[in-house]
Amino acid sequence: MDIRPYQADDRELCLDIMRGNTPEFFAPEELAEFAEFLDDPGEYFVVEEDGRTLACGGWAIKPDGTASLCWGMVVHTHHRRGIGSYLFRERMRLIREDGTASAVKLVTSQHSRPFYERLGFTVTGIRPEGFAPGLDAVDMRWDRPVS
Numbered sequence: 001m002d003i004r005p006y007q008a009d010d011r012e013l014c015l016d017i018m019r020g021n022t023p024e025f026f027a028p029e030e031l032a033e034f035a036e037f038l039d040d041p042g043e044y045f046v047v048e049e050d051g052r053t054l055a056c057g058g059w060a061i062k063p064d065g066t067a068s069l070c071w072g073m074v075v076h077t078h079h080r081r082g083i084g085s086y087l088f089r090e091r092m093r094l095i096r097e098d099g100t101a102s103a104v105k106l107v108t109s110q111h112s113r114p115f116y117e118r119l120g121f122t123v124t125g126i127r128p129e130g131f132a133p134g135l136d137a138v139d140m141r142w143d144r145p146v147s
């Protein structure tokens with residue numbers, strides 16, 4: 001597996017990854033939000049293996065100095081094969097290389113919360129149905145040192 005920066009011609013594949021994870025992990029109305037995000041994604045990356053795009057995800061430094069992991073997702077048929085863990089490790093490596101983040105946070109649904117807990121995140125808040133009906137917004141923070 002390799003990770004590389006997102007390019008404009010990755011757009012449709014990334015939108016397809018999201019469609020495949022909808023409505024289980026994303027609300028249908030989030031697709032337009034993700035499409036708009038991809039117009040100017042900042043630090044955003046794709047994971048490939050043998051020329052196939054398997055995952056995408058990024059991060060952004062927020063005004064409070066924390067890094068926020070954003071729009072991380074794996075091709076639905078390829079869940080539970082270690083790809084999400086690889087994407088996470090690589091994003092953490094890039095955040096460390098950047099060197100400006102004081103902490104790492106993310107917002108996910110109740111369905112991906114256990115995945116991030118296993119990686120060392122703790123829940124700092126839950127907004128019931130914060131994303132959409134049936135999809136809670138779970139705020140999480142990485143408890144370990146960033147560097």
Ligand SMILES: CC(C)(COP(=O)(O)OP(=O)(O)OC[C@H]1O[C@@H](n2cnc3c(N)ncnc32)[C@H](O)[C@@H]1OP(=O)(O)O)[C@@H](O)C(=O)NCCC(=O)NCCS
Pocket residue numbers: 021025070071072073074075078079080081082083084085086107108109111112113114115118
């Ligand atoms: C969350 C997500 C990125 C995890 O990716 P993945 O490639 O399936 O994860 P991995 O295979 O690296 O899993 C690592 C471990 O976590 C476990 N795990 C993965 N997803 C899990 C889940 N939803 N609940 C509980 N455990 C989970 C795996 O079983 C694995 O355990 P093991 O080490 O004992 O084998 C993936 O489910 C996904 O893309 N979800 C849709 C998008 C999403 O919700 N993104 C969240 C941020 S917006």
